[in-house]
Amino acid sequence: MTHPFLDLPPLSAERFAAIEDGVARLLGTRQDVLVTQGEALLPLEGAIRAAAGSGTVALNVITGPYGQTFGNWLRDAGATVYDLCVPFHTAVTADRIREAFAEHPEIDFVSLVHAEAATGNTNPVAEIGEAVREQGALFYLDAVASVGAEPVLPDAWGVDLCVIGAQKAMGGPAGVSAISVSERAWARMAANPNAPRRSYLSLLDWKERWLDAGRAVLPHAPAQLEMLALEACLERIESVGLDEVMARHRSAALATRAGAVSLGGGLEPYVYEAADAAPVATTLRVPSQVVASEVVARALTDDPTLPIAAGGGALAKEMIRVNHYGADASPETVERCLAALGAALGV
Numbered sequence: 434m435t436h437p438f439l440d441l442p443p444l445s446a447e448r449f450a451a452i453e454d455g456v457a458r459l460l461g462t463r464q465d466v467l468v469t470q471g472e473a474l475l476p477l478e479g480a481i482r483a484a485a486g487s488g489t490v491a492l493n494v495i496t497g498p499y500g501q502t503f504g505n506w507l508r509d510a511g512a513t514v515y516d517l518c519v520p521f522h523t524a525v526t527a528d529r530i531r532e533a534f535a536e537h538p539e540i541d542f543v544s545l546v547h548a549e550a551a552t553g554n555t556n557p558v559a560e561i562g563e564a565v566r567e568q569g570a571l572f573y574l575d576a577v578a579s580v581g582a583e584p585v586l587p588d589a590w591g592v593d594l595c596v597i598g599a600q601k602a603m604g605g606p607a608g609v610s611a612i613s614v615s616e617r618a619w620a621r622m623a624a625n626p627n628a629p630r631r632s633y634l635s636l637l638d639w640k641e642r643w644l645d646a647g648r649a650v651l652p653h654a655p656a657q658l659e660m661l662a663l664e665a666c667l668e669r670i671e672s673v674g675l676d677e678v679m680a681r682h683r684s685a686a687l688a689t690r691a692g693a694v695s696l697g698g699g700l701e702p703y704v705y706e707a708a709d710a711a712p713v714a715t716t717l718r719v720p721s722q723v724v725a726s727e728v729v730a731r732a733l734t735d736d737p738t739l740p741i742a743a744g745g746g747a748l749a750k751e752m753i754r755v756n757h758y759g760a761d762a763s764p765e766t767v768e769r770c771l772a773a774l775g776a777a778l779g780v
């Protein structure tokens with residue numbers, strides 16, 4: 434008997450390359466694109482360990498939990514790191530970035546998270562990219578939570594290392610990810626004696642054995658099921674239209690933001706300015722006498738599948754997250770989430 438996801442023939446190198454080309458089209462990039470065989474943390478870590486070393490001076494922008502992680506990897510790689518911490522209710526500005534450059538003119542690497550699903554903010558990457566270009570620094574961007582929800586344009590923005598995952602707004606699998614790499618970034622890696630080689634984390638291995646070899650023979654067995662899912666996900670976005678997919682996320686975010694306030698239970702947008710709020714997920718602040726995680730638990734009693742969560746760690750007390758991404762970027766899901774939150778708040 435045939436099984437829908439067993440006994441499949443191996444994925445060919447040609448098909449793997451075509452999926453990479455689909456990612457390149459999605460990002461509108463002419464840079465090299467590698468599909469990486471693991472969740473997005475793989476290329477996120479691989480890129481930092483390859484591009485940063487003891488000579489690196491990094492500006493690490495922290496607008497949520499991922500920025501913290503990147504700072505740890507950078508220090509681990511021997512880099513000098515200046516953290517720029519931005520309160521989670523706002524976004525970083527290009528001016529703040531320029532001030533950091535003026536203070537530390539030796540900065541040659543910038544790490545930034547585009548949108549943060551965990552804190553609900555999004556950063557103005559186009560403007561920041563201009564500042565980074567003026568500085569001549571290498572620009573590393575985590576676009577996992579933005580791709581599919583808002584424009585991600587590595588070439589136009591001068592991003593040298595742009596990481597995406599399909600599991601959020603793309604509505605795809607979590608087990609594969611991708612990175613676009615500029616010529617400058619490859620040169621930085623090649624010059625770094627400590628860049629991972631002959632390692633699962635190594636982007637240079639894939640460059641040499643896959644890209645430079647004409648993408649003819651796969652170095653390892655591809656994560657076949659996830660690759661098929663990524664292919665289907667890219668095809669669906671192309672057939673619906675990326676603009677339409679992004680518009681659905683934007684509408685869901687605006688409806689959640691406005692609807693939560695008009696519930697009357699004292700919820701407020703966690704991110705003050707709508708322009709700084711991520712289309713992928715909306716964060717809400719509960720009134721001070723209420724505990725967010727308790728509200729979430731009550732809101733999920735009837736339907737535990739609703740995409741509502743409390744903030745992580747210390748934020749669990751004050752923050753509610755509505756994760757309206759992928760299939761959940763719909764007016765129906767937003768309405769059901771708002772109704773459940775209203776009931777949980779007793780309004």
Ligand SMILES: *Cc1c(COP(=O)(O)O)cnc(C)c1O
Binds near residue numbers: 548551
């Ligand atoms: C979701 C997300 C990732 C991927 O991490 P997971 O732990 O698999 O969820 C990476 N970066 C950002 C900014 C994300 O929102």
